[in-house]
Amino acid sequence: MSAPVATPTRTSSRQALRNAKALIAKIRKLNPALFEKDFLRTWDKSQDDIQTVLLVAQVLEELVKENIDTRVFHGGVAVSNFRDNSTRTRFSFQFAASLLGLDHADLDEGKSQIAHGETVRETANMVSFLTEVVGIRDDKFIGEGHRYQQEFAAAVLDGFMNGVLPRRPALVNLQCDEDHPTQAMADLMHLAKEFGGLENLRGKKIAMTWAYSPSYGKPLSVPQAIIALMPRFGMNVVLAHPEGYELMPEVIETAGRMATENGGSFQVTNSMDEAFRDADIVYPKSWAPIAIMRERVTLPEREGPAQKELERRCLEMNAQHKDWECTEEKMRLTKEGKALYMHCLPADITGVSCKAGEVAATVFERYRIPTYKEASHKPYVIASMMLTSKFAGVADLLNHMVERGQPRVENF
Amino acid sequence: MSAPVATPTRTSSRQALRNAKALIAKIRKLNPALFEKDFLRTWDKSQDDIQTVLLVAQVLEELVKENIDTRVFHGGVAVSNFRDNSTRTRFSFQFAASLLGLDHADLDEGKSQIAHGETVRETANMVSFLTEVVGIRDDKFIGEGHRYQQEFAAAVLDGFMNGVLPRRPALVNLQCDEDHPTQAMADLMHLAKEFGGLENLRGKKIAMTWAYSPSYGKPLSVPQAIIALMPRFGMNVVLAHPEGYELMPEVIETAGRMATENGGSFQVTNSMDEAFRDADIVYPKSWAPIAIMRERVTLPEREGPAQKELERRCLEMNAQHKDWECTEEKMRLTKEGKALYMHCLPADITGVSCKAGEVAATVFERYRIPTYKEASHKPYVIASMMLTSKFAGVADLLNHMVERGQPRVENF
């Protein structure tokens, strides 16, 4: 029960503060176009945009280590709208809100009257009267998630332009059918730390591979987020999956384009071994067959026998690929057998969370703490997306936090 | 996705600040008795009370436009207790709490032990130990909602008087069976803005009419709130509904008295056309037949076959009056065909949210943005009810916010 708490006065070497200032200097050199924009998909953003979000997140992380109060909103609400389950992203969003001084309100469509005929357009305005940021997860149905977020964004813009809303809330995509930017950016932040800087990612091989799971309907957005983002930093991305587990063609096209434009590479294979061979990083994760995901959208009702039947077929199809597991043997194929294992969590761990799953227990346990660290960046990434959208002078703002130097927790 | 955000430095013409100061001066001229009182029904309040709440709400709205921090509680909780669904009022209450610096806690009777034999008297105290304000919605059962709020108020008063509570939380009625004061006051604020001041409402005709909806058990509290409040500002209120859709007699009596005392008028008719003819404002909205609402309270159980049967009869009865729809043709009957359309939202829009409903799609679309603005005042009205109940010197307090001049959102 007893453990040394990292109380600032004892841990602070002021190193964190020096790091923060160095990062702020880097931010000043960039020319992002994030201000007054939503963050829905990484591929709508420039290299400077992505790097700015990453650097701002890193500054916030350092300031928290340094016990510096980072609140810049004094009143105001951050609204979350989860249309699918979530633990870590839900908490990460609340952490981000708290970090910046925003109160949190959750749009729970069970408790609300959305069921009773409210349109998205209307609801979006009703929950935004004093709202600075809205985070949305809508990842269950292909062709719907991103569209819902666009409709929401258009609605609050309409409300702001027509004088309904005093300020326009910024949208943050907490996972849609196409992209999962807060996850992929946290993953990128993890890689930057593990490899000693973004620049060191150039030429590294990352294997984004499908893995077996006894579960139905896992979204395609995580692998899509990874293959679209990582080539932009000169990484060699190999996507591997069994036939039938293809990703959305437009995202595949985007991944290729990003590789070409940024000196990375992107290949697709149906062999997990080929993907793992000499990989510096492996990201084995399950997702649903795209045909099933597309069929799912067409079903008359979203619960019921037709869904059950679809689930049965999905599991049956998955079961044909139980050999797609991240085992010790597979890991030995990677660069010196020491590739960095990544996962967005929760992983389906063979013999732990299920009989047969995505990863062998010994492999996962060896990389358990690194996967936790990977996840730990998400609150800062979300907070960074909030700040960069709401403030034109984010570098000055971060510097203001440092100069203000108020303790986050009183020093006693 | 890209839109100019109303960042204070760019939008502030300081006009908002001048407006705020002029409104504060008006408040000083009034003599309200709101301090240390709950806000349960508008008809328990004086003219000065009503006008003070309205002016304070307007000041808060201006200060937000001006990006001024309006928090006056530094710790303390605002508790909401929704015994019926809600989106906008739920969010409006959280917005109001955030605006004043209160943390929010929701009394969810599902999660709580109220089901397990707790009395209202006890629960009211248990959720109030550090509570400044309690907002309650209890609108489903005639004869119960207002009584529940009175019991709650009596319980916390008892707790405060006996030294259980350090402070007495103020109650705000977020809709009961009799009144919906936060809605009606937001509506009044909307009218004051649309017609250029309360004084300009005198002599205006407002048609509060029933409208068809394929829904069961909509409360009577909105129309009751409107007919009781609007005559107080010299308006000519016409209530229209089919036979069987009468409102509570005591409220009808109140509406008449308010008209007589304040130089307005109040009439009841069974003709929608008569109500619409030459109206300056129309408020077509559905509610349940009063006989059915009274019968509903007597049923042994609140879910189950008896309720289903009651619902069937209600819908059958409604269906006989599908012609009670706010169509373009009906709108042409109004003053120059240009009456202001109002609704508390969500509206049942024909061909949009239902096959046949309260209002034609073209009419609603033309007034969609105004109805959003109408709703946008609610957070400020609720915050005003909180402030006026908790602070004796509300004008000085508002002035203090202005003088303090802290930014609500940092300027960067």
Place this chain on the structure above:
Amino acid sequence: MSAPVATPTRTSSRQALRNAKALIAKIRKLNPALFEKDFLRTWDKSQDDIQTVLLVAQVLEELVKENIDTRVFHGGVAVSNFRDNSTRTRFSFQFAASLLGLDHADLDEGKSQIAHGETVRETANMVSFLTEVVGIRDDKFIGEGHRYQQEFAAAVLDGFMNGVLPRRPALVNLQCDEDHPTQAMADLMHLAKEFGGLENLRGKKIAMTWAYSPSYGKPLSVPQAIIALMPRFGMNVVLAHPEGYELMPEVIETAGRMATENGGSFQVTNSMDEAFRDADIVYPKSWAPIAIMRERVTLPEREGPAQKELERRCLEMNAQHKDWECTEEKMRLTKEGKALYMHCLPADITGVSCKAGEVAATVFERYRIPTYKEASHKPYVIASMMLTSKFAGVADLLNHMVERGQPRVENF
């Protein structure tokens, strides 16, 4: 509706401030080891620990009376994890968080993915990235609640030690299978006030007795908490229950040891009358038969027919002891017939919340307000457990609050 609100300027006699300073001086004389520890069971804590938590809670209570802002966290989250229903403890935890400036987030295992194979170890870290305190209730299953809290504590310690978490969140036990420290400490605080100081509790007789209730599976943790804590202040504790309602042997042993070590006494009897005779304090409360609670843990599924059957047997067994009720007649057995009646609430009141229950309506009504006051201390006890775990110099910190002297609610 109208009641004098205790606005600071009118109520403050500055007496509260003098009390606070005197209490702070007492705290300085103690030598606790609470810093960087969790608060899971009172019997893991020293006498100085217990007294410090009590004194700090009393200071916070005085400062609130004095309208002094007690917030010492400026950003940061308090997470609650309720694995059983709760009203008062849920609100008390939120009040405590608000009191210290922490935002609140609830780990709702329904909304989360814990169901989907997440391990405690992982979840604990995922909800703790910016978390200062975690409050856990897990009281339903003997042998599980305390163990879950230990697993959670080990997980966040592991995460902190490995650099996943910037700070280690402190755990507060909001009721487990063994102890209910926030309840027992609030009860102790109540006794200290009722008898004019802890020192006056020495030699007082408290009867912790079972009482009849028509309910299934009430935890043993409240009586266990009382018999383990009260002997430490020289009280004579008599535990009374029918055969079959024994408490956990290890806690019985602890109670005896605490009595021996601290000059109190501890006896067990099967006679309610014997326990009541000449008692200064009575605490009649129902709990489940230990054999049934042990069997409950072994059942294959936690809902379903086997549970229903177990419930039937439990109620049948309870029903044999309806004479175990705190009646007026029983009360006459106590010291001058005037023993202080205590209950953790909600009580099963005969003829009020059930046909036959724990206490007669007239007895409960006579002590209703005192039981509310008893409960009112809980937010301060929880806040005290938070402060003493997170701050080494808690006396200096409390003094800082006083010196800073910021109003909790603006004075207007």
